[in-house]
Amino acid sequence: MKFVADKMLGRLARWLRIIGQDVAYGPHLSGHGLIRAARREGRVILTRDRSIRKMNPPEYLAIESDRFREQLQQVVRHYHLDPLRDIFTRCVECNSPFDPIAKEALREKVAPYVFSTQERFSFCRRCQRIYWPATHQQKMLEELKALGF
Numbered sequence: 001m002k003f004v005a006d007k008m009l010g011r012l013a014r015w016l017r018i019i020g021q022d023v024a025y026g027p028h029l030s031g032h033g034l035i036r037a038a039r040r041e042g043r044v045i046l047t048r049d050r051s052i053r054k055m056n057p058p059e060y061l062a063i064e065s066d067r068f069r070e071q072l073q074q075v076v077r078h079y080h081l082d083p084l085r086d087i088f089t090r091c092v093e094c095n096s097p098f099d100p101i102a103k104e105a106l107r108e109k110v111a112p113y114v115f116s117t118q119e120r121f122s123f124c125r126r127c128q129r130i131y132w133p134a135t136h137q138q139k140m141l142e143e144l145k146a147l148g149f
C-alpha cells in the first residue's frame with residue numbers, strides 16, 4: 001500500500017513510516033494538491049478534510065480522530081496492516097526505504113561511543129540519516145505495544 005497524508009496528519013505520517021509504510025507527506029499536500037499527488041503516484045489518501053468527497057477523489061480514508069494514536073489504530077485496522085512486520089525499515093524523515101549497510105562503513109559517521117555499543121544500523125542514502133535501535137526505538141515499540149499491536 002502507498003499512502004499520501006494531508007498536511008494536518010504529520011504525526012500520523014511519521015508513525016506510519018516508523019511501521020514501514022510508504023507515506024508521502026508535506027505542507028503542500030491538501031485539497032487538490034493531495035488529490036493530484038494521489039493520482040500521480042497511485043496512493044491512497046489519508047485526510048481529516050471532509051470536504052474532499054466533493055472533489056472527486058480517488059480512494060481515500062477519512063480519519064476520524066484528531067489524536068495520532070487513534071488515527072494510527074484506524075489506519076492499521078482499516079487496511080489490515082501488520083505494524084511489527086516492517087517496523088524500522090523506512091526513513092521517518094524522507095520516506096525512503098533503508099539500504100542495507102555494513103557497520104564498518106559507518107565508523108566515521110557516528111560517534112565512537114555509538115559505534116562501539118551498537119551492532120545494527122540503518123542508513124538512509126537519500127537524506128544520509130543513520131538510525132540505530134538504542135532507546136528511542138525501544139520507546140516506539142512500547143508505544144505500539146500499548147496500542148495493542
Ligand SMILES: [Zn+2]
Nearest residue numbers: 091094124127
Ligand atoms: Zn531519509
